[in-house]
Amino acid sequence: MRxxxxxxxxxxxxxxxxxxxxxxxxxxxxxxxxxxxKPSDDPAASARVLVSRTEERGSKxxxxxxxxxxxxxxxxDQSLSELTEALVRAKELAIQQANDAxxxxxxxxxxxxxxxxxxxxxxxIGNRKLADRYIFAGYKTTTAPFDPTGEYHGDDGDxxxxxxxxxxxxxxxxxDQVFVGRGMGEDGLIRPSATVPKDTTDxxxxxxxxxxxxxxxxxxQTEPVQLRGPASVNGRADQTVSSRVKVEAAGVNVLQxxxxxxxxxxxxxxxxxxxxxxxxxxxxxxxxxARAQVGSRVxxxxxxxxxxxxxxxxxxVTASQLEDADLYEVVSDMNKTDSTLKATLETSGKVxxxxxxxxxx
Amino acid sequence: xxxxxxxxxxGKRSMMNSQTALQTVSHNIANKTTEGYSRQRVELQTAVPIxxxxxxxxxxxxxxxxxxxxxxxxxxxxxxxxxxxxxxxGRESALTRVEQVFNEQMNKGLNQYMTDFFNxxxxxxxxxxxxxxxxxxxxxxxxxxxxxxRVDDQLLGIQKDVDERVRNxxxxxxxxxxxxxxxxEKIAEVxxxxxxxxDQRDRRDVCLKKMNEKIDIHYAEGDQGAVTVTTAGNAxxxxxxxxxxxxTKENPETNRMDVYFxxxxxxxxFRITDRIKGGTIGGGLNVRDxxxxxxxEKMDQLAYTFAEEINRxxxxxxxxxxxQGEFFFDMPTQVVGAARSLSVNEKIVNDVNxxxxxxxxxAVGDNTVANVISQxxxxxxxxxxxxxxxxxxNSQVGRVGVLTQRAIKARESQDNVLQQxxxxxxxxxxxxxxxxxxNMIEFQRAFDxxxxxxxxxxxxFDTVLNLKRL
Numbered sequence: 001m002r003x004x005x006x007x008x009x010x011x012x013x014x015x016x017x018x019x020x021x022x023x024x025x026x027x028x029x030x031x032x033x034x035x036x037x038k039p040s041d042d043p044a045a046s047a048r049v050l051v052s053r054t055e056e057r058g059s060k061x062x063x064x065x066x067x068x069x070x071x072x073x074x075x076x077d078q079s080l081s082e083l084t085e086a087l088v089r090a091k092e093l094a095i096q097q098a099n100d101a102x103x104x105x106x107x108x109x110x111x112x113x114x115x116x117x118x119x120x121x122x123x124x125i126g127n128r129k130l131a132d133r134y135i136f137a138g139y140k141t142t143t144a145p146f147d148p149t150g151e152y153h154g155d156d157g158d159x160x161x162x163x164x165x166x167x168x169x170x171x172x173x174x175x176d177q178v179f180v181g182r183g184m185g186e187d188g189l190i191r192p193s194a195t196v197p198k199d200t201t202d203x204x205x206x207x208x209x210x211x212x213x214x215x216x217x218x219x220x221q222t223e224p225v226q227l228r229g230p231a232s233v234n235g236r237a238d239q240t241v242s243s244r245v246k247v248e249a250a251g252v253n254v255l256q257x258x259x260x261x262x263x264x265x266x267x268x269x270x271x272x273x274x275x276x277x278x279x280x281x282x283x284x285x286x287x288x289x290a291r292a293q294v295g296s297r298v299x300x301x302x303x304x305x306x307x308x309x310x311x312x313x314x315x316x317v318t319a320s321q322l323e324d325a326d327l328y329e330v331v332s333d334m335n336k337t338d339s340t341l342k343a344t345l346e347t348s349g350k351v352x353x354x355x356x357x358x359x360x361x
Numbered sequence: 362x363x364x365x366x367x368x369x370x371x372g373k374r375s376m377m378n379s380q381t382a383l384q385t386v387s388h389n390i391a392n393k394t395t396e397g398y399s400r401q402r403v404e405l406q407t408a409v410p411i412x413x414x415x416x417x418x419x420x421x422x423x424x425x426x427x428x429x430x431x432x433x434x435x436x437x438x439x440x441x442x443x444x445x446x447x448x449x450x451g452r453e454s455a456l457t458r459v460e461q462v463f464n465e466q467m468n469k470g471l472n473q474y475m476t477d478f479f480n481x482x483x484x485x486x487x488x489x490x491x492x493x494x495x496x497x498x499x500x501x502x503x504x505x506x507x508x509x510x511r512v513d514d515q516l517l518g519i520q521k522d523v524d525e526r527v528r529n530x531x532x533x534x535x536x537x538x539x540x541x542x543x544x545x546e547k548i549a550e551v552x553x554x555x556x557x558x559x560d561q562r563d564r565r566d567v568c569l570k571k572m573n574e575k576i577d578i579h580y581a582e583g584d585q586g587a588v589t590v591t592t593a594g595n596a597x598x599x600x601x602x603x604x605x606x607x608x609t610k611e612n613p614e615t616n617r618m619d620v621y622f623x624x625x626x627x628x629x630x631f632r633i634t635d636r637i638k639g640g641t642i643g644g645g646l647n648v649r650d651x652x653x654x655x656x657x658e659k660m661d662q663l664a665y666t667f668a669e670e671i672n673r674x675x676x677x678x679x680x681x682x683x684x685q686g687e688f689f690f691d692m693p694t695q696v697v698g699a700a701r702s703l704s705v706n707e708k709i710v711n712d713v714n715x716x717x718x719x720x721x722x723x724a725v726g727d728n729t730v731a732n733v734i735s736q737x738x739x740x741x742x743x744x745x746x747x748x749x750x751x752x753x754x755n756s757q758v759g760r761v762g763v764l765t766q767r768a769i770k771a772r773e774s775q776d777n778v779l780q781q782x783x784x785x786x787x788x789x790x791x792x793x794x795x796x797x798x799x800n801m802i803e804f805q806r807a808f809d810x811x812x813x814x815x816x817x818x819x820x821x822f823d824t825v826l827n828l829k830r831l
Contacts, residue, residue: 004791005393007784014780038464040457040769043762047755050465050472054751057473058738061480068487133490139724141490159726162483165739168732196732197720199740200674203733207677207720323466356795360802 012348019341026334029325036323045322052322056315058165059308065161066301066308069171072159073301076135076173077294079128083254084287086118086125090258091280097265098274105268112265119258123150126179126255136175145175150255152180160196163304168196169297178290181251254283365821371408371421372814378405378424379808385427386801389792397567399429399790401559429559431790439782440570444639446779447574449772451644453765455523459653460765462515463758472754474508475667477501479738485718486731495681495713502689502705509664509700516653516660523649524618528609530575530642531620534598535606537572541565541590542604549585549602558586572598577639593636596622607633617649652764657700659757663743665699667750668692670737678717678730686717686730 029035039046093111097103103111126136126146137145139157146152156177158170176182177191192210197203257279264272382403392398404427408420465472481501485494544565551558565588572578572590578598580590590599597605605624612619620637621630635650637643668690675689688706693699709715719727743753 002788002793004787004793004796006791007787010780010783010787034466037466038457038765039460039466039758039762040765041762043759043766046466046762047759050755050758051751054472054476057476057480061483065483065487133488133726137726139719139721139727141726155724157724157727159728160732161487161728162732162735172726196736197729198736199733200670200677203674203677203720203730206729210721356798360798 008351012344012352015344016341016348019337019344022337023334023341026330026337029330030327030334033325033327034323035325042322049319049323052315052319056312056319059312059315062163063305063308063312066163066169066305069161069163069169070298070301072130072135072171073294073298075128075130077291077298079125079135080173080178080287080291080294083122083125084284084291086121087254087280087284087287090115090118090261091277091284094261094273094277094280098270098277100270108265108268108273112262115258115262115265119150119255119262120148122179122255122258123148126175135172136178138172138174138176146179146255150253150259152176156182156192158192158194162196163301164308167304169301169304171297173290173294177251178287179254181253181286252279252282252286254286257283362825365818365825367418367420368818368821369815372811372818374408374421374423375811375814376808378403378422379804379811381424381427382804383801383808386797386804390794390797393792393794395563397563397570398792399431399559399563400792401427401429403427426557427559428557429563429790431563432786435782435786435789436566436570439779439786440566440573442775442779442782443570444573444577446772446775447640447642448577448638448644448647449768449775451641451646452648453644453768453772455519455645455648456652456761456765456768458519458522459516459648459656460761462512462519463761465758469508471505471508471512472751472758474501474505475750475754476738478505479735482731482735485716486728486735489681489718489728489731490725492713495716498716499705499709499713503710505667506690506703506705509660509703512660513657513700516657520617520649520653523645524611526645527618527620527642527649530640531607531609534572534575534592534642535604537568537575538590538598538604538606541568541572541588541599542602544568545585545587545599546602549587552586562586573640575640576637576642593620593622593633593638596633597624656757656761658697659753660700661696661698663700663750663753664703665693665696666742668699668703670740670742671734674730674733674737675717677720679719679722679724679727680717681714681725683719683722684715685722687715689716 028037036042036046036049093115097108097111123146127144128135133141134143134145134154135141137143137154139159140154141159143153145154152175154175156174157172158174159172160168160170163169192213193206197206257276260272261276261280263269264276382405385401385403389400404425405422406425408423410417410419412418463470478498478501481494481497485498488494544561548558548561548565551561569578569580569588569590576592578590578592580588580599582588583601587601588599589597589601591597592607596607598607599605605622608621608623608630609618610621611617619632619634620642622633623630634646637646669692672688672690672692676686678686680686687708689709691702691704691706693702706715718729718731719725720729721727738751739749741747741749743750748756
């Protein structure tokens with residue numbers, strides 16, 4: 001083959017620029033520690049990196065949500081534990097005052113004052129706030145759910161937080177459930193739907209259902225469910241038999257129970273005081289049940305946190321495997337390219353300097 | 362005596378031939394690095410012999426022609442491949458910039474801003490009572506809007522750059538077609554005398570190659586060695602000794618630069634933009650008119666659906682003060698241009714309490730709508746409700762990556778093809794200094810020897826003239 005000067009020069013420049021661009025590519029990888037610096041470096045991987053990063057960010061947000069829910073639930077649990085203690089004290093008092101052996105109209109009046117104190121403590125617990133939000137108010141987190149008489153002004157909203165792509169956990173227990181005992185069982189009240197609407201169509205359906213539900217609740221309130229009313233002589237006999245069952249099924253109004261107990265003590269109504277033992281018992285078990293619910297939610301949150309944390313690590317690893325440069329490989333490639341570059345330079349220098357002219361004198 | 366005369370004559374002509382050859386050698390050496398130069402050589406032939414009696418006597422040599430060593434088929438192939446190279450380069454340089462628009466390896470992009478937006482809505486769902494979380498949602502919404510605008514702006518910027526390049530390169534094509542027409546004339550002038558116009562032909566080959574690099578041309582050599590050059594089907598750039606110019610003008614409808622061809626004074630210029638398929642102009646136009654509009658369309662779809670879906674849920678909610686929700690984003694009037702015109706509703710910018718989270722009025726802690734909106738992130742609402750917005754966007758990133766990668770690979774392999782062809786071309790037509798040096802010595806020797814022949818003849822004359830005195 002005929003080799004001309006320009007061929008040799010072209011070849012040298014081409015080879016050198018090829019070596020140099022390889023070198024700069026490797027240098028870039030070493031400096032950024034990344035194999036992928038732009039989508040064209042590996043299109044499929046760079047799209048997958050984006051997916052991993054989105055997932056990672058989502059998981060981090062879910063963990064934030066979980067922490068928020070957990071602090072809410074833990075505070076709820078703590079409040080309910082105080083409520084339980086107060087109720088246990090009330091039960092003690094009820095047992096104490098239930099028979100005439102150790103109690104009299106006098107002692108009952110004194111105890112009534114304490115029970116009244118317990119009642120207002122319970123109301124205070126019902127009005128607990130975490131930061132600026134009333135925790136037992138349902139959705140109406142900015143207004144106190146209970147007035148001093150124990151009347152409930154909140155709603156039955158479950159504040160649900162997203163803890164995973166398709167999982168929500170309610171972070172609150174509405175006061176009408178724990179305290180008022182509404183919708184706990186067979187009282188015919190429908191609790192709000194446990195599912196979160198998935199999209200706008202769902203949302204519209206949800207809104208319609210809510211409206212219907214609200215109407216039904218209003219209807220029921222005009223013909224109220226037989227809850228245990230305040231102490232009365234009339235009609236008590238026919239209630240006592242069925243009342244326990246009914247209380248259990250329908251839930252008890254904790255504050256009302258305390259109020260009734262107080263009234264019974266003041267009126268020195270022994271039978272009613274005896275009934276209060278059972279009622280306070282039901283109230284305790286209602287609160288304990290609620291606490292169990294809170295506890296199970298917290299533990300499911302903990303489980304979710306673990307899996308999310310693992311997911312975060314997984315996504316990080318995936319992204320890293322896809323986009324990070326293997327430093328050993330880069331360095332060894334660099335050495336290879338470096339020696340190629342040196343060889344090219346050396347041989348080029350030799351070839352380019354060779355000319356017949358040098359040998360003619 | 363006649364033979365001594367002949368000797369002198371042959372010697373003289375041989376000296377002249379050697380000089381011609383040496384001049385050609387020096388021309389070769391001088392043009393060693395000239396682009397597209399083909400080495401030249403003097404074709405020496407024996408001069409017409411004479412017959413004397415029973416002998417035929419040689420009459421020395423004559424320089425028949427100075428020819429160039431050149432393979433026209435190779436040149437043609439080289440020109441064609443250079444055109445391909447131009448196309449790939451044009452595509453690559455525009456596409457690598459498009460790629461940068463979607464490059465989220467190093468900095469924040471649409472993917473992250475959208476994720477941030479949905480996460481800010483999750484934060485709002487955590488705490489719908491708070492002004493801070495509401496402000497965060499507003500900020501995140503504005504960031505998304507800004508980034509949609511950035512993407513659109515940058516894509517537009519690339520199109521504008523291509524416009525500018527199309528204009529400049531069309532000018533260069535015009536310059537080249539002018540030069541080719543002039544060269545056609547010169548070649549005809551020289552070659553009508555039967556002399557090969559080596560240097561002009563070399564130059565014309567270079568011009569054609571350069572032209573092909575910018576725009577796809579067809580050409581053929583016709584009468585008197587003149588080439589006719591056409592582009593974009595039937596636009597004649599050079600015919601005989603005349604050339605016709607391409608003009609560029611901005612199209613008021615598309616705001617893009619269009620290329621026009623004006624065949625003569627009486628005919629109005631006609632548009633050839635979409636018929637240009639090759640060269641850097643063709644490559645740039647391909648990205649400008651096909652690839653970028655496609656990406657823009659996708660971004661518009663994304664922006665429109667994003668706004669539409671969020672608005673749809675947002676208006677169903679109630680804001681912090683129990684008012685019925687309004688649009689979160691000002692709804693773009695149409696899908697086309699949605700990425701550019703997207704904006705956060707002025708009312709929400711001014712009052713973040715207007716952001717809705719609740720499904721019923723007067724319940725500040727209600728986060729049902731916030732949950733619905735944040736769930737849109739994982740919902741298939743693009744492409745006929747099959748793809749999530751994330752996937753939709755990511756697939757665009759993948760697509761731009763594939764396109765760019767392919768363009769780079771195509772350019773690289775074209776580079777190799779071209780290098781190889783160039784090597785072959787240089788192997789045939791290139792100047793070798795060693796060869797020229799050898800030739801130089803050879804012709805110098807010939808020159809010396811020819812001079813010696815004349816000297817010998819002169820001495821012979823002397824001898825003859827001195828016969829009487831002997």
